Amino acid sequence: MSACQHRWEMTSIQFGFVVFEKCFHCNGLGTYFTAEDNPILGDKYRDGDCFWSRVENAQSFRFDLECIKCGHLEKFDDLMGLMHCTGCLPDCEVEIQQAGLEAERTWILVAFGFLHKDQRKLISQYKLDILTDYFNQRRDTSRSRMKIISFDLIKDLSMCRGDFIHDVGMLSPEPPTERKPLF
Numbered sequence: 001m002s003a004c005q006h007r008w009e010m011t012s013i014q015f016g017f018v019v020f021e022k023c024f025h026c027n028g029l030g031t032y033f034t035a036e037d038n039p040i041l042g043d044k045y046r047d048g049d050c051f052w053s054r055v056e057n058a059q060s061f062r063f064d065l066e067c068i069k070c071g072h073l074e075k076f077d078d079l080m081g082l083m084h085c086t087g088c089l090p091d092c093e094v095e096i097q098q099a100g101l102e103a104e105r106t107w108i109l110v111a112f113g114f115l116h117k118d119q120r121k122l123i124s125q126y127k128l129d130i131l132t133d134y135f136n137q138r139r140d141t142s143r144s145r146m147k148i149i150s151f152d153l154i155k156d157l158s159m160c161r162g163d164f165i166h167d168v169g170m171l172s173p174e175p176p177t178e179r180k181p182l183f
């Protein structure tokens, strides 16, 4: 194990869209990331018994993190994007955690992994902790902190009205003013 107190920088930043797709055969929900300029909604393709159709796009970006001190590279292939998800649903676990952390001025961001036929590909706690470190290294933590949690805490993704963060400048902890359903 390295003794380095890693100091993370974003690298390999890729802007694009999270595409939500739905299968009208098995009713499954899937996601993928595309760097296309403007993914077309309604686009369909067949995969075995499944007929996937694009139902929603959300602007997002992906990145890896690299330590500027020791050069260690942590790949985030499994990260589809980061999302503000607070107050969408009264009993949402994300909202419950946020309410509990508010007194400590800690703000939550949700790390979104990929979905395939409703199966969620989870991001490891190890990687969530690295993301949390990254964001806290960039702010005055005596004023406020960030905590990155897994999208697994959102029970019903189809009910979530979270906002994907689509550029680095949006990483302020202020809640978004406008909410619309994800898909």
Ligand SMILES: [Zn+2]
Pocket (backbone or CB within 6 Å): 004, 005, 006, 007, 067, 068, 069, 070, 071, 072
């Ligand atoms: Zn390091």
Ligand SMILES: [Zn+2]
Pocket (backbone or CB within 6 Å): 023, 024, 025, 026, 027, 028, 049, 050, 051
């Ligand atoms: Zn299907």
Ligand SMILES: [Zn+2]
Pocket (backbone or CB within 6 Å): 085, 086, 087, 088, 089, 092, 094, 154, 159, 160, 161, 162
């Ligand atoms: Zn939500």
